[in-house]
Amino acid sequence: MDSKERIETAAAFLLQAPPGEINDVLNDVRTIISDDELLQDGVYPALRDYNLAQFIVVEVPGVQHQAIISEAARAPESTEDGPERFVDPRSKSTYQFDHLTLEASDPQPVEVDSDSEPLRAALESSALKYIHAHFQEGVASVFSSTKANQYTIQIVSNKYNPTNYWSGRWRSEYLVNLSDNKIEGKILINVHYYEQGNVQLATTHTLNLKVPTAVVTAAPPASASKILALIEDAEGKYQSTLQGTYTTMSEKTYKNLRRALPLTRQKMDWDKVLGYRLGAELNSSKGMFSNSAATAAAAEDDE
Known part of the structure; x- marks a missing residue:
């Protein structure tokens, strides 16, 4: 698998990251790629898509509340090439957001529409x-x-x-x-x-x-x-x-998918499974010895 394919695979993993576990997935992917510069350039678009779709929240500098990162929050002046800015309508400001570090910076006041x-x-x-x-x-x-x-x-x-x-x-x-x-x-x-x-x-x-x-x-x-x-x-x-x-x-x-419990009504302890098997063999041997003793005693009586 070449570098491009590995990056595409890494991006696919990131987009499927569970809530709150994006950093764990990113660290695992980082180990696989083994090239931080290539990783950052290759997966940054995927991180951006993930953050926008998942409504990632961020602490806006200078205010006491969190704001949502989303497509609706993108500031009109944002461009694909330059720094991306987002609007916090609650504080009437815009801020710059880094999709890799998940940090906001450079808050600036913004004019609001007086009619709406x-x-x-x-x-x-x-x-x-x-x-x-x-x-x-x-x-x-x-x-x-x-x-x-x-x-x-x-x-x-x-x-x-x-x-x-x-x-x-x-x-x-x-x-x-x-x-x-x-x-x-x-x-x-x-x-x-x-x-x-x-x-x-x-x-x-x-x-x-x-x-x-x-x-x-x-x-x-x-x-x-x-x-x-x-x-x-x-x-x-x-x-x-x-x-x-x-x-x-x-x-x-789920009940239909579960296997019924054994007659003991207890779950199998797989760490003791060898002990279970040994016990069964001992019981079997004990029964065999008992049967042999009974047969021998019957033979003596016949004599």
């Missing part, structure tokens, strides 16, 4: 209240579009528990189009369990919500509150559906 800002800020406030109530470690960002009456709401929540061998990420994105009275959304969930195995769950759920005209014409705070209520209801229903699916899988699907 009142509703955008109201949506942001309602989104923050929503994640505070439902996501333990959630981050939300709301972006206004260059098109009138269009906004993007993004939510991400990460939970990493390497001590118990699992990690997970919830992502949801909603394109709010008040001109058409609709919301187009998607929910993406990734969970990785890797204790004595390697199991990944990846789900994608799309939805379309109708926004009542009364909500569109309401004042920004009231409109934003109703829009987030619609999102809350949709996500709540999806979580209930997932819970029902998991219960069914646990009680039926």
